[in-house]
Amino acid sequence: MTKMADSSVDVIEGCRLPVLRKNQENEDEWPLAEILSVKEVPGRKLYYVHYIDFNKRLDEWVTPERLDMKKLQFPKKEAKTPTKNGLPGSRPSSPEREVVRAAGTGPQHPPSRPPQPQAQQKSLPTKTSIPDFQVLQQQVQRKSLDLNLQTATAPSRGKTLPTPKRKAESVSLATQVSPATPVPSLPGSAEASQVSVYPANGTARRPMPNQPGRKRKQPPNCGGTDEIIKVFQYNSPRCANVYLPPGEDSQDSSDGIPSAPRMTGSLVSDRSHDDIVTRMKNIDCIELGRHRLKPWYFSPYPQELTTLPILYLCEFCLKYLKSLKCLQRHLTKCNLRHPPGNEIYRKGTISFFEIDGRKNKTYSQNLCLLAKCFLDHKTLYYDTDPFLFYVMTEYDSKGFHIVGYFSKEKESTEDYNVACILTLPPYQRRGYGKLLIEFSYELSKVEGKTGTPEKPLSDLGLLSYRSYWSQTILEILMDLKPDNGERPQITINEISEITSVKKEDVISTLQYLNLINYYKGQYILTLSEDIVEGHERAMQKRHLPIDPKCLHFTPKDWSKRGKW
Incomplete structure (x- = not known):
């Protein structure tokens, strides 16, 4: 039974409440969701919700009838007093808490020590006002030393440490x-x-x-x-x-510690775009050739195009247009019937084109904008010069239709052979994803290198790579x-x-x-x-293996080509 929303309560951005949706078995469920945006259309309000612990591709606009107002949670107010570390709810470091506790009153002191005067409670702790400051400092140093020792000995638990003479020979998986x-x-x-x-x-x-108290044979x-x-x-x-x-x-x-932000590649960390706007899908529908695609994520197309019901793309040059009439006029002028660049592989109806991000900048940028609709972590949109793009197509009488692509850095210091990889939704679950992965490793074989994809992978990308490996x-x-x-x-x-x-x-x-x-x-x-x-x-x-005999590819040494 559908739970009606209470019109007397104003639902604002940041609120959390259960929202009705259909699961894979087409059954009703009420997962907890967060309200990201509210807009008014003629006659009613719409709410853009993100389902907690669900992928962002499932975010959607919902009507008030799908909201369970009985379990509405309002957003918490931000902390007004800034903390020492600048993070709301964070506590001071352990040494500082120890020192402040020694200078406090009441329960903070041991029973044997008399309370300090009120004037000393407000003063900052110093070596002169706290007699046992040196003892506390030694304890803190001792704790740090113990942590360092544990960190140094943790990898060698269960075996003897190699001697310096054998250290170079001892290689662990x-x-x-x-x-x-x-x-x-x-x-x-x-x-x-x-x-x-x-x-x-x-x-x-x-x-x-290992069970407690049980010794294992080394x-x-x-x-x-x-x-x-x-x-x-x-x-x-x-x-x-x-x-x-x-x-x-x-x-x-x-080890659970977040890695440092990437300074290069297509997944370079850019926190300036981490706001409420980029968390919402801004394109409702994309028409690409004979397919209509529902985007999964935000993509930075021009603002004036985000209000259109359908965004039209030329399937050969990927230029975006605002109406079907504009697309028809464009097709009379567009001479492309395949992606720009060199065709380096063809077998049957499957072809691969190599595209230089510097020579074909406009096409590469349009490709990145399209890919961002289906890749959550992608941040590369316009700086395409350091990248090569390999576009897979399917051929018919009308031309070469894009199926998917992957990109790679021209010079990678971390042995990455794939920066971003995508199979468009109409071609998914047909083996094309593994074909893209296999082709990337075939290029690595010709280059005489071993490769690995950039991290983090999307959930679908991780499944595809695990299956291929x-x-x-x-x-x-x-x-x-x-x-x-x-x-x-x-x-x-x-x-x-x-x-x-x-x-x-x-x-x-x-x-x-x-x-x-x-x-x-x-x-x-x-x-x-x-x-x-x-x-x-x-x-x-697996009916679509890559045939190395059909690959016509000569690797280039980009380190000798200056600025690519």
Whole structure:
């Protein structure tokens, strides 16, 4: 039963209350939502709501009838007194609280110490007014020292620290992992102990946390990414449980600490646009060729176009126009029937075009504006000079129609081979996303590099990359064949070189698939029947692989080209 809104209560921006919406099963639900904006249309009000803990693409305008006014929460007032750190609700640092507590009165003092005079309570603590200031200062320094010691010894828990002589030789899998891909902390050593991979009838056991009071046998040191991985075939392996420290499910930091803002790339942090305007969709509908798209996020199109019911785009040059008549006149003048730039790949109806962001600035900017409608984290709109754009198209009798694209920096100091990647909504769930990812790694193979996408990935991008990494790595492990009667061997570095996938992504994928186990004093990779069958089913659906023979691409050394 629909809950009616109470007209006597004025709902303002910042209020929170349950809002009626349909879930995936087309059932009514009342999730908590925040009012971002209010507007009046003839006869009634409309409220733009953001559903708490839901993706912003689900934000929408709702009518008052969908609001549950009985549970209305008004926004809290901002703190009037500024704090020392400049953040509302923040507390002073621990040393300052200790000193102020020593100078206070009443319960702040131990019972044995008499209260201080009223005049001393208001004075700031100094070394002369507080007799035990030096003691407190030493305690603070001791706490800092303890924290430093814990931080220094935390990675080496469960194993002995390498001596300075062996430090250069000791390489741990955990130390080679980027903050974006947390993986198990595996001990490192120069000794080459074997890591086994074998198909098994049973599934691998889940990692078990250490129990209090229970001592575990210290495992021998395992090698780094150069360690040989042998393939054993056991019918019913008996794997010992191993505790693998769980990592934060974050693309930014493995220890939960926010990473520093990016100064380069398409995801460079720009807090100046983090306001209420950019949190709201400003375009209602986009007509692109034979498709009409509903944008998911804000995009900085000109203000005068945001009031239009439909924004029209030329599907070949991506120029935006305000009416269908303007689009028809434009099509009589536009000579493009494909994206500008060089066609570097064609197989069947699929083509890829390489576009220089400096030479084709207008097209690149229009492409970024379109992509921002479906990418929440994207901040690159106009400075396209340092980027290359690879646009995937589908060909028919009318021309080459854009399906998706990815961009990459001409010079990346962090081995990024993708800056932004997008498959347009009409072409999603058809395998084009993985095709874009596979093509980006094919370019890395030609360049002789390993690559990784820029972080953070969107939710859909993360799913696509995890799926591609899993299929690619499992395909290599399952295709290993014995050599001279011995079990096949491979290293993580070799997997990285074959696939051009960065080592950190290889290791994180093995952890994501739960393949890493501890068995008879060594780390092993266990392929269960479920994983094998799931991989075979996925490979049967993968009907659009990239053919390297159809790629005509010559990498350029942008470091020798001055300003690109």
